[in-house]
Amino acid sequence: MEDKLIGREALKQNFVAKEYLTTYVSVGCGGPPTCGTIYAPALEKLHKTFSRGDIRGDTLIDIGSGPTIYQHVSACEYFQEIITSDFLEQNQEEIKKWLKKDPEAYDWSLILKYVCELEGNREKWMEKEEKLRRTIKRVLPCDATLPNPFDPVVLPPADCLLSTFALEVACKDHSIYRSVVKNLGALVKPGGHLIFAATLGVSYWMVGPSKFDCMALTPEVVEGAVKDAGFEILSCESLGFTFPPGICDAYDSLFLVARKPK
Numbered sequence: 001m002e003d004k005l006i007g008r009e010a011l012k013q014n015f016v017a018k019e020y021l022t023t024y025v026s027v028g029c030g031g032p033p034t035c036g037t038i039y040a041p042a043l044e045k046l047h048k049t050f051s052r053g054d055i056r057g058d059t060l061i062d063i064g065s066g067p068t069i070y071q072h073v074s075a076c077e078y079f080q081e082i083i084t085s086d087f088l089e090q091n092q093e094e095i096k097k098w099l100k101k102d103p104e105a106y107d108w109s110l111i112l113k114y115v116c117e118l119e120g121n122r123e124k125w126m127e128k129e130e131k132l133r134r135t136i137k138r139v140l141p142c143d144a145t146l147p148n149p150f151d152p153v154v155l156p157p158a159d160c161l162l163s164t165f166a167l168e169v170a171c172k173d174h175s176i177y178r179s180v181v182k183n184l185g186a187l188v189k190p191g192g193h194l195i196f197a198a199t200l201g202v203s204y205w206m207v208g209p210s211k212f213d214c215m216a217l218t219p220e221v222v223e224g225a226v227k228d229a230g231f232e233i234l235s236c237e238s239l240g241f242t243f244p245p246g247i248c249d250a251y252d253s254l255f256l257v258a259r260k261p262k
Contacts, residue, residue: 011212017067017094019208021106023247025068037111039070041239042164042197045255047118050074055193057159059083063144063184064166067094069108069132071164073115076135085142087170092139099133144170144180157189164197168215177215178225185229191262194231198222199250206247219254231258
């Protein structure tokens with residue numbers, strides 16, 4: 001393995017969206033009865049969370065979307081608008097390709113079929129695909145470490161803020177992480193929800209030949225930051241999956257749901 005590439009500028013220079021998708025999303029992905037992707041536990045948890053029906057509204061903001069849309073498949077049934085965002089232009093462009101049905105866009109059909117299977121009808125995946133395309137209204141650049149991550153764009157508070165496996169990459173240490181979570185909390189309406197998925201204990205992650213530095217999180221750090229941001233934690237559970245050896249050294253991952261008091 002190559003030496004660590006420290007800092008977010010290394011991401012801009014070395015991150016290849018297609019290699020990320022091949023390395024992380026496609027691993028083990030197969031047909032019925034399960035998808036087989038390593039993200040299946042996250043898909044199942046997102047399905048269960050949204051299908052309860054109490055987390056819904058006009059707008060969901062996703063911070064650090066990466067080049068992926070798997071985290072929005074269940075959510076599109078419960079929000080009128082999804083705003084995706086990422087620090088890297090190459091990730092924004094990958095999502096835009098999928099929205100435009102570019103032939104070179106990543107094929108999300110297996111993920112869509114899996115979520116539809118969770119919902120009870122695998123064959124409705126093409127309808128789901130089109131609904132998701134209609135629901136993702138904006139793809140924005142963002143920097144989670146800024147007081148306003150979308151500067152100079154100012155967004156009104158959202159009904160839900162989602163971030164999956166992103167903040168541990170954006171933040172250099174736990175102090176910055178706590179500050180970022182507090183800033184993100186300000187983007188949520190009173191009574192709205194915060195949903196985080198995070199890797200635990202990770203120090204590096206690979207994309208192709210590039211080895212990127214990462215901040216190690218614990219459940220206590222995540223829960224403490226969310227509470228300090230003024231949220232009530234509704235659930236915080238292990239997702240029970242790790243990444244294949246050699247691409248990431250996380251020992252587990254967690255899924256947290258919190259509500260902002262009215």
